[in-house]
Amino acid sequence: MMLTEQTPVPEAALPLEPFKAHLRLGTGFGEASLQDEVLISFLRAAVASIEARTGKVLISRQFDLNLHQWQDPVAQPLPLVPVTTIGSVVMIDADAVEQTLAPDQYRLIADSQKPQLCASGGVLPTVATGGAVRISMTAGMGAGWGALPADLGQAVLMLAAHYYQYRDDTGLSGGCMPFGVTSLIERYRVVRLSLGRMQ
Structure with missing residues (x-):
């Protein structure tokens, strides 16, 4: 991570x-x-x-979280509090080819202690072997x-x-x-x- x-x-x-x-x-x-x-x-x-x-x-600003696998494919914990928005979730294969997930495939649970990126239904897409996932988010108490x-x-x-x-x-x-x-x-x-x- x-x-x-x-x-x-x-x-x-x-x-x-x-x-x-x-x-x-x-x-x-x-x-x-x-x-x-x-x-x-x-x-x-x-x-x-x-x-x-x-x-x-x-103070609100932009962060990228890069993972090589989900900690939990149903609900990935996010290491920042408070997360206010998820800008994008990008799947990256072993050849560095990127695919941006549609926003309806995931949702943010904006918990005050343990925010999570959750699958809208079922589980989050599988991270390819040798690949990664990049979550872009905005976090902060205010601008x-x-x-x-x-x-x-x-x-x-x-x-x-x-x-x-x-x-x-x-x-x-x-x-x-x-x-x-x-x-x-x-x-x-x-x-x-x-x-x-x-x-």
Whole structure:
């Protein structure tokens, strides 16, 4: 399985001005925009980190999921939440010849924890030996920053500010995340069951 992000978070969707206000950066100066590129990079890093911790895609964008076989030919689990639309399902044979499935052959179950691509009737088409299937989808809570729940938006600003404040500190561990951020995102984390225990 390979998941590829086809479109990045649009720069216009990132809360640059609210982030500047959060950092209490001065305004009205001729060089006020010099740090914009750096601030945007911290916002992108914070969004990526929050998405990784919660299992939720914040800003809507396009993804491709490539598989060599169905995990379940009746209902293929999708690794993103929330998936809003399936753009296409393409069967690829061993000679790399592609065939796009008709939309009436499948449907999306847009579950808030475990979305699935399901066959409309029976099972999904068999993946050819040596072939693959490519599922193109749109996932995300909304197209713009205003579509996010307030606590997730605040968590991104707080984490980006943390990255900004400690940008020269190389001693922080890779998994470091401030407690205030983890408490804001806790209710969005996906609960996984393993051998009867919650993780």
